[in-house]
Amino acid sequence: MAELEQSEGGNALDAVSQSVKLMEENELFNAGKGSVFNHEGKHEMDAAIMDGKTLLAGAVSGVRNLKHPILLAKAIMEKSEHVLLANSGAADFARTMNLEFAPDDYFFVQHRYDQFLVAREEGSIVLDHTVPGDEKKFGTVGAVALDVFGNIAAATSTGGMTNKKWGRVGDSPIIGAGTYANNETCAISCTGHGEYFIRSVVAYDISCLMEYKGLSLKEACDIVVMKKLVKMGGEGGLIAIDRNGNIEMPFNSEGMYRAMKRSGEESFIGIYND
């Protein structure tokens, strides 16, 4: 999860899509190259992007062999009349946009495969842990940003959960659950056990608490991540920024890989609750 604030005239939407694109190329993360394996031993990826200025959004679910699902989400937002495309139809649209595909072995990472073999044997569906044995820190990637024009944006990309079946879709591509942005409130990208994030409509709930109740970003995040999700048993966290540049990165798990950078300030990188 990466948090950015642009200072040199770039826009928030490009900042979040380019950050996520870079992380999709890094096999350490569960997104793009390095995505977890589904029950068939394949990679099915989800991604979403939202523009806080226009409230336009694009999302993709269950796409296979696409190197950068986030670029497809952005193309869906900008070049189609739709918000969410899925599976082979999404891939067909990606081809019309000339987006890059790669064979299965491009996405292969040994420890994710080992994790998959164990999960399939046990019949369990599990959250990705980026480093083997590294419990309770998630590998989905996301970025939120505020630009000099006062616009905010959010983007998220993931391979979902290991050993998922039946076309399971997580929270990441569900606008309002795992990804949301609105210049009036905040931009949010989530990671964690998607089913809980969908049922709690996490990202939109935080935005609503700010919009309708006048809460600060921090107050809204505390309620949703540390109280509501915990009460339901939903493990995970999120990164968030508001239009004033306030940043929150709450998580109720043991850790969450995260970083932030404000113009003119030192960057921050964190794993545990420190």
Ligand code: ASP
């Ligand atoms: N939220 C993702 C999903 O449920 C998984 C993750 O964040 O690790 O698909």
